[in-house]
Amino acid sequence: MPNELPAPALMPTRPALRDPAWAARVFWALAGLALLWPAVVLTEFKPWVLLEPGALKPALNFVGAFIPPRMDAEFLGLLARETWRTVAMATAGLTLALLLAIPLSLLSVRVLSLSSLTGRMAMVPSVLRQGVRWLLLVLRSVPELVWALVFVRVVGLGPTSGVLAIALTYSGMLGKVYADIMESGDAHATTNLMRNGSGRLQAFFYGLLPQNAGELTSYTVYRWECAIRSSAVLGFVGAGGLGQLMDSSMKMFNGSEVASILLVFMALVWLADRMSAMLRKGLA
Amino acid sequence: MKIILHGISGQHPSAKPGAVPALREQNLTVRAGEQLAVIGPSGAGKTTLLHLLACALKPSAGRLLLDDQDPWQLSRRELQELRGALFLAPQVPPLPPRQRVVTAVLAGRLPHESLWASLRSLFYPTDIALAERALAGFDVSDKLFDRVDRLSGGERQRVGLARALVSQASLILVDEPLSALDPTRSQHAIETLTRAAQERGATLVATLHHVEMALAHFPRIVGLRDGQVAFDLPAAEVTPQHLQALYAQHLHELSGLASTEADALPTDPAPVVMHCR
Numbered sequence: 001m002p003n004e005l006p007a008p009a010l011m012p013t014r015p016a017l018r019d020p021a022w023a024a025r026v027f028w029a030l031a032g033l034a035l036l037w038p039a040v041v042l043t044e045f046k047p048w049v050l051l052e053p054g055a056l057k058p059a060l061n062f063v064g065a066f067i068p069p070r071m072d073a074e075f076l077g078l079l080a081r082e083t084w085r086t087v088a089m090a091t092a093g094l095t096l097a098l099l100l101a102i103p104l105s106l107l108s109v110r111v112l113s114l115s116s117l118t119g120r121m122a123m124v125p126s127v128l129r130q131g132v133r134w135l136l137l138v139l140r141s142v143p144e145l146v147w148a149l150v151f152v153r154v155v156g157l158g159p160t161s162g163v164l165a166i167a168l169t170y171s172g173m174l175g176k177v178y179a180d181i182m183e184s185g186d187a188h189a190t191t192n193l194m195r196n197g198s199g200r201l202q203a204f205f206y207g208l209l210p211q212n213a214g215e216l217t218s219y220t221v222y223r224w225e226c227a228i229r230s231s232a233v234l235g236f237v238g239a240g241g242l243g244q245l246m247d248s249s250m251k252m253f254n255g256s257e258v259a260s261i262l263l264v265f266m267a268l269v270w271l272a273d274r275m276s277a278m279l280r281k282g283l284a
Numbered sequence: 285m286k287i288i289l290h291g292i293s294g295q296h297p298s299a300k301p302g303a304v305p306a307l308r309e310q311n312l313t314v315r316a317g318e319q320l321a322v323i324g325p326s327g328a329g330k331t332t333l334l335h336l337l338a339c340a341l342k343p344s345a346g347r348l349l350l351d352d353q354d355p356w357q358l359s360r361r362e363l364q365e366l367r368g369a370l371f372l373a374p375q376v377p378p379l380p381p382r383q384r385v386v387t388a389v390l391a392g393r394l395p396h397e398s399l400w401a402s403l404r405s406l407f408y409p410t411d412i413a414l415a416e417r418a419l420a421g422f423d424v425s426d427k428l429f430d431r432v433d434r435l436s437g438g439e440r441q442r443v444g445l446a447r448a449l450v451s452q453a454s455l456i457l458v459d460e461p462l463s464a465l466d467p468t469r470s471q472h473a474i475e476t477l478t479r480a481a482q483e484r485g486a487t488l489v490a491t492l493h494h495v496e497m498a499l500a501h502f503p504r505i506v507g508l509r510d511g512q513v514a515f516d517l518p519a520a521e522v523t524p525q526h527l528q529a530l531y532a533q534h535l536h537e538l539s540g541l542a543s544t545e546a547d548a549l550p551t552d553p554a555p556v557v558m559h560c561r
Binding site: 114115117118119122188189191192193194195196197198199201202203205206207210211213214283 | 297338339340341342360364365366367368369370371372374376378379380381382383387391392394395399402403406451453
């Protein structure tokens, strides 16, 4: 029995069998490379300089000094105090950020619009929502380092400026992402409640929140982890905590102290990770 | 609640502008406390009709009067207040998966209670007995404290219907309430619904695929076909000829084991969900 099918070829000759998405795929791959090239040139991306002996030696010396980490009782006591201060700064900053982010995300989320239940959103609410989104954009586009430098001038050196800096930047991030999460979830439960006459806040607590609680929680815990890391950076401009300790150790090229501090950071990030996993399991 | 539809047309907001409306220039009057079943083949405009009555959809032409009041003349606040007197139970029960059944049922009461009362009820459900009674009407009272995502499709649908009993609406609109239920459960569910509506004098409008169920339990039947009312008769006067004509070319749906099409409305593709940020 003769086989009527031709042998499979890489490029079928009949046009009907050619993958129509092929040309677009090649185009976008090449376009991506073409856009990447100027970025590589601009950033002087030359990873091989890392391996030149002149650069390698001091770096290895510094990293070599990491071992062993400093573990004496006096330093550990100091470390524990500063760790506690860092965690407190991140937590207080995030709490303040939540106080600002939750109302702002509720104001900006489109699912809770009564007028868009039937057709297009009305003019005033639509302008208000867009305005709140712009406010969130402004809040999060100013880096926390800049906010911290501003607040250090206002309230002086210390954790307060760090807390305020985290609060402002993070409220912008949390508010935007909360609104995005709530808009990307299934809105059926929420819109049905509003169609049956509930208020918007009632629809939020009985529809939108239970629908998205897991995602919102896990994102919040992830942001807490980020706040701990950014409080380290803020320490460098005098906001206190582990960052300030690290700054002075770095300035004295004390590798073993830096190593101990980094170990504490890893432990904190690990802790946040476990907490997020636990919470997500509880809410699953 | 009394309903008057006057030359009303309606189509889904995402329908193409030039498309033929799902419901075209129809007149209908429903007295307060009347019970009415809407039957007809898939795509006849049954869901559109319910959405128009629920003020979930603005008519593209014509007028809707609920208790001699045009809801689309009201301010947004007044319209929302009026919506508290309407109850729409969509075919797919609108229940968040992580919510408990008791909370989901008591959510039917939200329009009639203050924000503060509804928050307190989240902390500790304020009227567990009420939710239990409503669920018992649909044989799901044993699921009172279960989570919605632990329920089967049929149980979810009945929990969605139990919400209607808890609400104090004077117009109850149910879309395909029996699509996921077996015959015995269907029978009981429809009896519970009609009795509850009767007890509180609420108007009940249900769309049904199941023609025998409609004829057995509803005094008035409206046949819809291609967006138009084909007949509007007391149940006793609906003849097999009426049904044959209504379901012509859709006869397989008349068998009772109708395919229950989900609300497959063309919607815009949802944006990609970012799971890790």
